Amino acid sequence: MTEEASVPADLFPDLLERQDSAERLPLLAQQFGILLGKAEERVSIGVAQPSCAETLHVAAGSPVLVLDRVVVDLGGRPVEWRVGYCHFAKEFYLAKLV
Numbered sequence: 001m002t003e004e005a006s007v008p009a010d011l012f013p014d015l016l017e018r019q020d021s022a023e024r025l026p027l028l029a030q031q032f033g034i035l036l037g038k039a040e041e042r043v044s045i046g047v048a049q050p051s052c053a054e055t056l057h058v059a060a061g062s063p064v065l066v067l068d069r070v071v072v073d074l075g076g077r078p079v080e081w082r083v084g085y086c087h088f089a090k091e092f093y094l095a096k097l098v
Contacts, residue, residue: 002055005082025071025080034073039097041069048085056087065093 005025007015012032022028029036046066053060067084086093 001084001086002052003082003084005080007080008078011077011079025082029073029079034079036079037072037074037076039069039071041067041095043067043093046085048087052085056085058087062087067093 007025007028009015011034012028015028020031022031026036044066046064048056048058048060048062048064050060052064053062056062056064058064065086065088067082067086069080069082069084070078071080071082073079
């Protein structure tokens with residue numbers, strides 16, 4: 001699986017300059033004092049673009065599962081947009097949202 005994530009710069013000031021920033025949203029939100037709310041994820045089928053295909057070790061144009069997720073804070077403000085690309089041969093996708 002490969003992912004691309006974006007967060008609003010105004011909620012995470014100087015994130016790129018920080019050495020101690022977490023890679024996962026719950027820890028990152030905690031570091032910046034953000035209370036996470038709900039998440040919505042859309043699942044669809046797409047095709048692997050060349051850079052994605054290389055990362056996933058599949059041929060360009062291969063079918064991939066596309067996971068498009070938006071996480072909001074308790075006030076409904078978007079906190080993260082993440083898109084994941086998965087190619088499953090003998091695996092499965094499991095999402096645990098707690």
